[in-house]
Every structure is written in C-alpha cells, then in structure tokens.
Amino acid sequence: MSFISSDMRILESGAPEVPLADKWATHKADLRVVSPANKRKLDIIVVGTGLAGASAAASLAELGYNVKAFCYQDSPRRAHSISAQGGINAAKNYQNDNDSVFRLFYDTIKGGDFRAREASVYRLAEISPNIIDQCVAQGVPFGREYGGLLANRSFGGAQVSRTFFARGQTGQQLLLGAYQALNRQIAAKRVKMFSRHEMLDLVIIDGKARGIITRDLVTGEIMRFGAHSVVIATGGYGNVFYLSTNAMGSNGSAVWQCYKKGAYFANPCFVQIHPTCIPVHGEQQSKLTLMSESLRNDGRVWVPKNKADAEKLRKGEITPSDIPDTDRDFYLERRYPSYGNLVPRDVASRAAKERCDAGYGVNPEGKAVFLDFKYSIESMGRGYISTRYGNLFQMYEKITDVDPYKEPMMIYPAIHYTMGGSWVDYNLMTTIPGLYSVGEANFSDHGANRLGASALMQGLADGYFILPYTIGEYLADEIQTPPTDTDSPEFENAEMTVRERIKRLFSIQGTRPVDYFHKKLGHIMWDYVGMSRNAEGLTKAISLIREIREEFWKDVRITGEEDNLNPELEKALRVADFSEMAELIATDALERKESCGGHFREESVTEEGEAKRDDLNFSSVLCWEYMGEGEKPELHREDLAFENVILSQRSYK
Amino acid sequence: MADQIFKKIYLKVWRQKNAVSKGRFEKYTVENISSGLSFLEMLDILNNQLIEENKDPIAFDHDCREGICGACSLYINGRPHGPDDEVTTCQLHMRKFNDGDTITVEPWRAGAFPVIKDLIVDRNAFEKILQAGGFISVNTGGVPDANAIPVSPDDAEEAMDAAACIGCGACVAACKNSSAMLFVSAKVSHLMKLPQGKPEAKRRVLSMMAKMDELGFGSCSNTGACEAECPKKISITNIARLNREFLKAKFSE
Numbered sequence: 077m078s079f080i081s082s083d084m085r086i087l088e089s090g091a092p093e094v095p096l097a098d099k100w101a102t103h104k105a106d107l108r109v110v111s112p113a114n115k116r117k118l119d120i121i122v123v124g125t126g127l128a129g130a131s132a133a134a135s136l137a138e139l140g141y142n143v144k145a146f147c148y149q150d151s152p153r154r155a156h157s158i159s160a161q162g163g164i165n166a167a168k169n170y171q172n173d174n175d176s177v178f179r180l181f182y183d184t185i186k187g188g189d190f191r192a193r194e195a196s197v198y199r200l201a202e203i204s205p206n207i208i209d210q211c212v213a214q215g216v217p218f219g220r221e222y223g224g225l226l227a228n229r230s231f232g233g234a235q236v237s238r239t240f241f242a243r244g245q246t247g248q249q250l251l252l253g254a255y256q257a258l259n260r261q262i263a264a265k266r267v268k269m270f271s272r273h274e275m276l277d278l279v280i281i282d283g284k285a286r287g288i289i290t291r292d293l294v295t296g297e298i299m300r301f302g303a304h305s306v307v308i309a310t311g312g313y314g315n316v317f318y319l320s321t322n323a324m325g326s327n328g329s330a331v332w333q334c335y336k337k338g339a340y341f342a343n344p345c346f347v348q349i350h351p352t353c354i355p356v357h358g359e360q361q362s363k364l365t366l367m368s369e370s371l372r373n374d375g376r377v378w379v380p381k382n383k384a385d386a387e388k389l390r391k392g393e394i395t396p397s398d399i400p401d402t403d404r405d406f407y408l409e410r411r412y413p414s415y416g417n418l419v420p421r422d423v424a425s426r427a428a429k430e431r432c433d434a435g436y437g438v439n440p441e442g443k444a445v446f447l448d449f450k451y452s453i454e455s456m457g458r459g460y461i462s463t464r465y466g467n468l469f470q471m472y473e474k475i476t477d478v479d480p481y482k483e484p485m486m487i488y489p490a491i492h493y494t495m496g497g498s499w500v501d502y503n504l505m506t507t508i509p510g511l512y513s514v515g516e517a518n519f520s521d522h523g524a525n526r527l528g529a530s531a532l533m534q535g536l537a538d539g540y541f542i543l544p545y546t547i548g549e550y551l552a553d554e555i556q557t558p559p560t561d562t563d564s565p566e567f568e569n570a571e572m573t574v575r576e577r578i579k580r581l582f583s584i585q586g587t588r589p590v591d592y593f594h595k596k597l598g599h600i601m602w603d604y605v606g607m608s609r610n611a612e613g614l615t616k617a618i619s620l621i622r623e624i625r626e627e628f629w630k631d632v633r634i635t636g637e638e639d640n641l642n643p644e645l646e647k648a649l650r651v652a653d654f655s656e657m658a659e660l661i662a663t664d665a666l667e668r669k670e671s672c673g674g675h676f677r678e679e680s681v682t683e684e685g686e687a688k689r690d691d692l693n694f695s696s697v698l699c700w701e702y703m704g705e706g707e708k709p710e711l712h713r714e715d716l717a718f719e720n721v722i723l724s725q726r727s728y729k
Numbered sequence: 730m731a732d733q734i735f736k737k738i739y740l741k742v743w744r745q746k747n748a749v750s751k752g753r754f755e756k757y758t759v760e761n762i763s764s765g766l767s768f769l770e771m772l773d774i775l776n777n778q779l780i781e782e783n784k785d786p787i788a789f790d791h792d793c794r795e796g797i798c799g800a801c802s803l804y805i806n807g808r809p810h811g812p813d814d815e816v817t818t819c820q821l822h823m824r825k826f827n828d829g830d831t832i833t834v835e836p837w838r839a840g841a842f843p844v845i846k847d848l849i850v851d852r853n854a855f856e857k858i859l860q861a862g863g864f865i866s867v868n869t870g871g872v873p874d875a876n877a878i879p880v881s882p883d884d885a886e887e888a889m890d891a892a893a894c895i896g897c898g899a900c901v902a903a904c905k906n907s908s909a910m911l912f913v914s915a916k917v918s919h920l921m922k923l924p925q926g927k928p929e930a931k932r933r934v935l936s937m938m939a940k941m942d943e944l945g946f947g948s949c950s951n952t953g954a955c956e957a958e959c960p961k962k963i964s965i966t967n968i969a970r971l972n973r974e975f976l977k978a979k980f981s982e
C-alpha cells in the first residue's frame with residue numbers, strides 16, 4: 077500500500093447509488109433547475125471555446141444564462157479541436173453489429189484499463205447517440221452511404237463499427253457546428269465573445285469561483301471579469317513534452333492556475349502517446365503531425381523480419397518494396413491476432429517502440445515503422461483509399477515529400493492527449509465550488525488510456541448535454557447573489573499577482589529564448605516520463621525539472637513590450653507553468669507503482685511484457701492538492717468501484 | 730528525397746509595430762536551413778536569432794501547423810500561402826525554395842483586414858459575416874434522430890467540399906478587389922446543400938451578403954484568383970451558386 081498521510085481525503089463522485097443504467101436519469105430528476113427569469117440574472121464565464129467550451133457556451137446561452145466566453149486565438153473556430161481527424165464514437169448501432177450503450181461503456185472502461193469511473197463512462201455512452209443527432213441537425217456533413225444514411229468506420233479498441241466521420245476532418249466539422257451555434261448566440265447578444273484573451277488567474281471569493289483575470293493579447297491590457305460560476309474548457313497539457321500533436325498554443329495554464337487555487341489535479345501522469353504520427357525529423361522541428369488512427373483500418377503495420385534489411389533501409393540502400401511479404405513482420409497481427417492492427421493506442425505505441433529498440437526501425441534515426449496501404453489498394457482500389465483518407469495522404473506527402481499511395485508511410489508514436497486534468501465530480505464540478513471543468517481539461521471518462529474517437533464524444537457530451545443540466549444544481553443557490561464586484565480585494569490581489577509575474581519575467585533579461593527551455597524540458601519528459609517509466613528515471617527527472625525551472629527564472633529573455641502583442645511573453649507564461657506541472661506529472665508517475673494503460677512502469681509487467689495493473693493498491697484516481705510553492709503537494713484519492721464489469725488483465729490477443 | 734542544407738536564405742519581412750504605426754520592410758539573413766523544415770520553422774529560427782540579438786521577434790499568426798485551423802496567413806513572394814498549391818503557410822516547406830533565394834513576406838493586404846502587428850491581421854470581419862447568418866437555427870436538444878434526415882452521398886460530399894473552408898482569408902488577400910465572395914459562398918453552399926439548411930436559406934444569404942458589403946469587402950469580378958490561392962480548393966462554382974441564391978432570395982422578398 078502506498079503511503080497515506082492522515083490528511084488524505086477520499087473524494088466522492090456524487091453519482092446516485094442506483095443501478096448503473098438508472099444513474100443519470102435518477103440524478104437528472106434530482107437536479108434543481110433555475111427558472112428562466114432567474115437565469116437571466118446569472119453570469120457564467122466559459123474559458124476556452126473548443127468543442128467542449130463552444131458547445132457549453134452556446135447551450136448555456138440558449139437556456140438564458142449570460143455567458144462570457146474566452147479564447148486565445150483570433151476566433152473560436154481555430155481551437156485545437158479543429159485538427160481532430162478520424163471521427164467520433166456513438167452507440168447508435170446503425171450497422172446492426174450488436175453495438176449498444178453497454179458495449180461502448182465496456183470498451184471505454186476496458187480501453188482505459190479500468191481506471192475510469194463507471195457512472196461517468198456509462199453516462200457518456202448513454203448520451204453519445206444524442207450528440208450525433210445534434211450535429212446532424214446543425215449541418216455537420218458526416219460521411220453517408222448510397223442510401224443517404226450515415227456511414228461508420230472502425231477505430232482501435234473496438235470490434236464494432238461505431239465511429240462517425242466527416243472525411244479526415246471530423247474535428248473541424250464538429251467544431252464548426254458548435255462554433256456556428258455559438259455565433260448564433262453571439263449575434264443574439266446572449267454570449268459576449270472575447271477572442272485573443274488569455275486567462276491568467278482564477279479569482280476566488282468566500283471559497284467560490286467568482287471570476288478570472290485575463291490579458292488582452294493585442295493590447296496587453298490586464299482585465300477583470302466576474303461571474304456566478306466559471307467553466308474551464310481549455311483543453312489538454314500535452315505540450316509539456318514540447319513536441320506533440322497539439323497545436324502550438326495548447327497549454328495547461330488555466331488548469332494549473334485552478335490547481336494552485338485549490339482545484340485538485342487528478343492523474344496528471346496519464347498521458348496518451350499516439351502510435352501513428354510522422355516521425356521526428358531533425359532538431360529544429362516545432363511540432364509533430366498525427367496520421368489518424370482510422371488509417372489502421374486499412375493500413376498494415378510492419379517492420380522487416382531481418383535486422384539486416386532494417387539496416388539497409390536506414391542507410392537508404394534498399395526501399396520497402398525490395399522486401400517481399402515473407403520477410404515482413406506484421407508484428408501487431410502476429411502478437412494480437414484478434415484485434416490485429418486495431419489494438420488500442422498504448423498497446424500499439426509500445427509495440428512500435430519495442431521493435432525499434434530491438435533494432436528494426438526503418439528511418440535513418442531508427443525510430444519509425446511502416447504503415448502500408450499497398451494491400452488495401454490492391455484489394456479495394458486507389459479510389460477507395462483516396463475518398464476515405466485523401467486529405468491525410470496529401471498532408472503526409474506535403475510534409476515528407478513521399479507519396480504514400482506508392483510507398484508505405486513511416487510512423488512513430490508521439491505525445492497526443494492528456495487523460496489527466498482537473499478532478500471533477502459527477503456534476504463536472506472541481507473541488508472549488510462553482511468551478512467546472514469540461515472536455516480534455518478534466519480527468520473524466522478515459523481512465524489510463526483514451527480510445528480513438530472518444531475525446532470529441534466526451535467534449536460534446538460535457539458541453540451540450542451534461543453541464544447545462546448540472547450547473548443548475550449549483551446556481552439554484554446563487555439566484556440572490558448580485559453580479560460579482562470586480563473591485564473587491566480578491567480581484568485586486570489576483571490582478572497584482574499577475575502583473576508581478578509579468579514584470580518579473582521581463583526583468584530577468586537573461587540570454588536564452590523561451591523555446592530553449594521548453595525544448596529542454598520536453599527532452600527530459602520524453603526520456604524519463606514518456607512511453608516507459610521507472611522509479612530511478614522519474615526521480616532523476618524531478619531533479620532535472622527543478623534545475624530547468626531555476627535556470628528559466630534566471631536566464632530567460634523576453635523581448636518586446638508588455639502592452640503590445642507579444643508572443644514571447646505568452647509562451648513564457650505557459651512554459652513557466654509547464655515547468656511546474658512537469659514535476660507534478662513525474663511525482664504522480666512515481667506514486668503510481670503499477671502499469672496501466674498509457675502509464676507503463678517497467679517495474680510492473682506481465683511475463684509477456686504487457687502492462688500489469690495492481691488493482692489492490694491502485695484502483696483509484698490519484699488527486700493532488702497544491703500546498704504552496706516549494707511544498708510537496710498533498711495526495712488524495714477517489715476509489716473506483718467496479719460493480720458492472722469484471723476487472724481483468726486487458727487482452728487484445 | 731534527402732534534405733538539402735541551404736547556406737543562406739535572404740528575407741524581406743514587413744514590420745509594423747501596431748495598428749496605427751507605419752510599417753516598412755526589414756532585411757534578414759538566415760543560415761544553414763534544412764530544406765525539410767517548414768517555412769514557419771524557418772521563421773522560428775530567425776526569431777530566436779532576433780531574440781539573441783535583443784530585437785523584437787516577428788509576430789505572425791499560427792497554431793495547428795497542420796493546415797486546418799486557418800490561423801497562418803502570410804503573403805509570400807506575392808502569393809497568399811506562398812509558392813505551393815493547396816497548402817497553407819504552415820504546410821509550406823523550404824524545399825520549395827533554393828539556396829540563396831530572397832523571400833518577401835507580407836501580411837494579408839485588404840482594407841477589411843487591418844494589420845495588428847507585423848504579419849498579423851485582424852480577421853474579425855469574417856466572424857461578423859458568419860454571425861449574421863452562417864448557421865442553422867437549432868437549439869441543443871429536441872432534434873430528430875440523425876438517420877431521420879437522409880442526405881444523398883453526393884450532396885453530403887458537395888456540402889463537405891464547401892465546409893472544408895478554414896477561414897484563412899487567402900481568397901480576400903488574393904483578390905484585387907478584396908472580395909470575400911469565395912468565403913461567403915463556401916458557407917452558404919455548405920448549409921444550402923443539406924436539407925437541414927434549406928428552411929432559412931433565403932434569410933441566410935441575404936443577411937450574410939448585406940454584412941459582407943457593410944464591412945467593406947470589394948465586389949467580385951470573376952478573375953478566379955481566389956480559387957487559385959485557396960488552400961482548400963474551394964471552387965468558384967460556389968460563387969455562381971451564391972449569386973443565384975442571392976438573386977432568387979432578392980426577387981422573392
């Protein structure tokens with residue numbers, strides 16, 4: 077058993093104790109509602125307008141609340157959600173392949189390696205069909221069959237076909253749907269949109285979330301905004317690794333600010349590494365590009381059977397087509413015959429690393445495997461592939477200068493998604509009353525590994541169908557509360573802290589740009605807190621992270637002005653937060669002495685080298701409470717009870 | 730193809746402190762640039778060089794760096810998104826240039842897109858056009874089952890072709906009249922091609938067009954420059970459709 081201090085709290089989700097399938101209905105019936113007249117008196121701040129935030133802001137405004145929404149880009153349409161490619165899951169069973177709410181629930185729980193909350197995951201599966209209905213009504217142009225009905229594809233970790241898609245641009249189309257709903261509310265003056273505004277602190281009054289401090293990214297003005305409730309929808313923190321598939325501006329800062337104000341951070345070490353990304357190339361690369369998981373429907377993953385062939389490939393002496401089928405090792409099909417190329421992401425990523433570490437990597441760096449479409453093109457034709465993946469193939473060719481219709485793609489795992497985030501109860505409320513967290517920013521639903529096409533589903537479930545109901549429970553007690561006074565000492569203090577932080581950054585006048593520190597931090601995270609972790613490496617990482625943090629605050633150089641558009645300052649504020657968050661991620665990884673999903677501890681493996689869980693000690697959510705600068709955070713726990721599934725060692729064989 | 734190393738690349742970049750100040754071109758040189766780098770990665774290198782010289786780095790919009798968010802917006806050697814077809818600036822790679830080239834980099838130039846700083850422009854006018862009617866008026870909840878609305882795959886494909894617009898503004902920057910017709914026609918076509926979008930088609934086209942005119946975008950003289958520079962291949966047949974719909978709506982008013 078891990079060390080438990082006397083102050084450890086056991087967190088409760090607040091889901092009702094009734095049979096699984098009745099939980100959400102029962103809970104909804106018990107939730108209080110706010111009358112239309114009172115809704116008009118209540119202000120809600122939504123920070124972030126990606127899928128989760130835009131859907132939440134639009135839906136809350138439709139209900140009659142006064143919404144202020146914020147994003148750092150020049151338009152909500154540019155949120156990171158826009159780049160999601162492959163699709164969105166829903167238990168519609170349109171294919172008659174015996175899909176059901178329970179099956180989607182079960183796949184998600186199992187895919188997450190039994191580290192997610194049953195009640196929340198079941199609710200997600202239950203809501204999933206409504207999301208598709210909503211999106212179609214908004215005009216999302218999903219792929220269709222000849223008869224005019226919706227088409228589906230398969231995704232990793234599932235044996236049914238339940239993924240809806242809009243070519244390889246599903247995230248774009250879903251976000252445009254939510255964005256259009258948001259635009260309609262902006263036009264109706266129900267939402268006031270603040271683009272190019274970045275949240276820099278959360279304001280708490282009498283223990284409740286009451287507002288935020290932002291910086292206008294164009295003028296540099298520091299501003300105060302008050303409300304009756306604050307919703308965080310700022311996405312994931314994968315960029316702590318520097319290279320990831322996330323957008324350049326994706327950050328963990330808002331979640332971190334909330335953590336420092338008392339919102340517990342749950343499972344920070346649960347980070348997803350996606351198996352099919354374009355491999356790292358050189359030292360000056362700024363980001364990694366994902367090749368959608370849907371490609372594994374029609375592409376076969378392989379490396380040469382013989383090391384000698386791999387070596388020749390690395391030196392450019394032969395090409396992939398010189399290697400006959402009999403000399404190709406389709407290692408996923410070999411190791412996992414029942415799921416084959418469609419094993420979940422964590423399994424596929426580790427298998428690729430295993431082959432490359434063993435010397436079978438196929439690019440000059442030895443860090444790539446093949447994803448080959450030759451077989452599908454032969455059986456189904458080029459047209460079949462190009463309608464499904466045309467834009468991905470084009471993207472691949474533009475980046476690598478290689479035509480994937482002719483040569484197999486080269487792929488390698490990369491940081492992609494963060495399952496960890498703010499802890500939330502069944503109402504999506506954090507440990508700070510009145511502070512909610514939706515989408516990738518919270519920790520819910522995906523356990524230790526997210527299944528493909530489930531993030532879009534979760535973000536939209538949170539925003540369209542959960543938060544608009546659950547927030548009423550809290551706001552019902554706030555109808556007498558007048559609009560928040562932003563001249564209060566709490567706002568004054570929060571603003572001062574922000575101003576001082578910015579001043580301090582400018583005053584360092586060191587020698588190195590922000591990127592230098594971010595890259596260095598990323599290297600440490602990838603090497604010691606990445607795909608494979610052990611106690612020694614994690615301990616080392618913690619001390620290296622501290623060194624970088626110190627160096628950053630001594631030697632960073634911020635040019636430009638405070639009161640003007642200043643991307644260096646924006647980056648510096650985010651990297652400063654990453655350098656603190658990195659330590660919490662490593663600390664959490666050290667604490668969780670089991671392997672589960674994407675968290676692979678070398679000390680905890682089965683005889684076949686697969687991740688080995690320790691259900692006795694770690695069937696729980698690890699939640700961290702901030703105790704002050706330089707203090708060790710306090711560990712709390714939510715215990716996960718599995719009443720509807722049998723805990724099993726995950727097998728995709 | 731193996732990467733090459735360019736010994737020197739010369740740059741002429743538009744620098745402008747803020748919306749009200751006057752801008753000018755500045756010259757820079759970067760060295761040892763791999764042809765495998767993206768154009769923006771080359772600018773990253775230049776920026777870190779500028780920071781080391783204690784100078785203000787060049788501000789440019791970007792985020793996804795995968796050609797989908799529509800943030801990046803550079804006018805490179807006289808072409809929006811530079812000398813490659815069907816790509817955004819962030820997907821443009823240095824292999825499209827040669828060692829020793831001089832590259833001119835400017836912001837989008839259009840009255841409706843004022844410069845905010847250096848290479849960043851304000852595209853809020855696009856937001857306003859979409860807010861004027863670029864949506865289907867449904868609230869969350871209470872909608873029919875998704876398969877209750879069949880859509881022929883051809884219509885769905887055409888809607889998707891138009892919906893692929895990323896709102897980058899290259900069409901406006903490419904047009905000598907700074908017309909936003911391609912952008913507007915893409916949204917109108919997307920929604921019109923679907924049965925869900927038909928009930929308010931008339932209202933939509935009228936109010937989006939009115940907003941577009943009000944915001945100072947020029948009129949369309951059918952030169953096709955927009956289509957040629959659109960990174961997402963939005964077709965000008967959408968403009969023809971928009972004109973038809975607009976006239977139809979006008980006459981039935």
Ligand SMILES: Cc1cc2nc3c(=O)[nH]c(=O)nc-3n(C[C@H](O)[C@H](O)[C@H](O)COP(=O)(O)OP(=O)(O)OC[C@H]3O[C@@H](n4cnc5c(N)ncnc54)[C@H](O)[C@@H]3O)c2cc1C
Pocket residue numbers: 123124125126127128129146147148149152155156157158159160161162163164246247273274275276309310311312321322323326327329330366368492493514515516517528529530531532533535
């Ligand atoms: C390349 C790629 C492909 C993917 N493909 C799929 C897929 O096929 N299926 C799937 O289900 N999932 C996919 N995912 C995951 C999925 O896209 C994301 O998890 C999801 O879109 C996150 O949505 P979100 O609304 O929570 O956050 P985001 O879309 O990241 O939005 C964050 C919002 O917060 C704002 N913001 C951030 N910080 C601040 C701040 N400090 N102040 C103010 N505003 C702030 C941003 O401006 C933005 O509006 C993919 C992810 C990537 C990277």
Ligand code: SF4
Pocket residue numbers: 893894895896897898899900901911912915955958959960961962963
């Ligand atoms: S029509 Fe093309 S060029 Fe114009 S905004 Fe859309 S994607 Fe950009």
Ligand code: FES
Pocket residue numbers: 790791792793794795796797798799800801817818819820
């Ligand atoms: S940065 Fe997103 S399209 Fe170029």
